[in-house]
Amino acid sequence: MVHIRQFTFSPFQENTYVLYSDQKNCWIIDPGCYDPMEKQELKAFIAFEGLTPTRLLNTHCHLDHVFGNAFIHSEYGLSPEYDERDEPTMNMAGVSASMYGIPGFESSPSCELHLSEKDQLDLDGDRFEIRFCPGHAPGHLVFIQHEQKMVIGGDVLFRESIGRTDLPGGDHGTLLNSIREQLFTLDDDYTVYSGHGPQTTIGHEKIHNPFL
Numbered sequence: 001m002v003h004i005r006q007f008t009f010s011p012f013q014e015n016t017y018v019l020y021s022d023q024k025n026c027w028i029i030d031p032g033c034y035d036p037m038e039k040q041e042l043k044a045f046i047a048f049e050g051l052t053p054t055r056l057l058n059t060h061c062h063l064d065h066v067f068g069n070a071f072i073h074s075e076y077g078l079s080p081e082y083d084e085r086d087e088p089t090m091n092m093a094g095v096s097a098s099m100y101g102i103p104g105f106e107s108s109p110s111c112e113l114h115l116s117e118k119d120q121l122d123l124d125g126d127r128f129e130i131r132f133c134p135g136h137a138p139g140h141l142v143f144i145q146h147e148q149k150m151v152i153g154g155d156v157l158f159r160e161s162i163g164r165t166d167l168p169g170g171d172h173g174t175l176l177n178s179i180r181e182q183l184f185t186l187d188d189d190y191t192v193y194s195g196h197g198p199q200t201t202i203g204h205e206k207i208h209n210p211f212l
């Protein structure tokens with residue numbers, strides 16, 4: 001059984017997820033913790049639950065999703081895993097930080113293991129399918145756990161909205177195709193845990209999303 005805990009961090013209100021197993025291993029997905037209090041909040045949760053972080057995953061590499069990569073690396077010795085097609089996005093993160101006037105951005109450690117839709121992830125026996133969903137970012141991945149009907153969706157699909165496509169590597173038509181082909185092909189009762197805002201379901205978005 002996969003347990004999930006959501007945190008909302010930084011001025012960007014980014015959702016960070018900790019997924020953990022009954023055996024207490026955990027993955028940290030899109031650590032957006034930015035200020036020291038947020039970093040401590042994440043660390044305290046992991047310690048309180050007695051979790052062992054085993055993977056650091058990024059759905060994509062926009063600034064707000066990688067704020068905490070350096071912290072997670074220094075605390076737990078994990079290197080980030082993401083799609084190679086998002087390396088240009090990662091390379092932009094430092095520039096974006098200065099553009100947004102955000103001081104103290106710590107560069108992410110480099111990726112030692114690139115992920116793609118050809119891979120599968122396994123959290124103590126619970127498998128996750130990886131789907132490639134470009135459009136918001138060129139190398140955007142989503143992680144899907146079919147038995148629990150759970151989608152870690154990053155910034156592809158939000159509750160009654162979609163990811164922005166005006167950043168480098170973004171493309172509106174590509175994003176709509178990703179949502180139609182990779183997400184709306186799932187059953188209506190899959191829950192989507194998004195990179196911003198509340199969770200939603202595929203069925204809710206099929207009816208209520210004004211962009212689709």
Ligand SMILES: [Zn+2]
Binds near residue numbers: 062
């Ligand atoms: Zn993003």
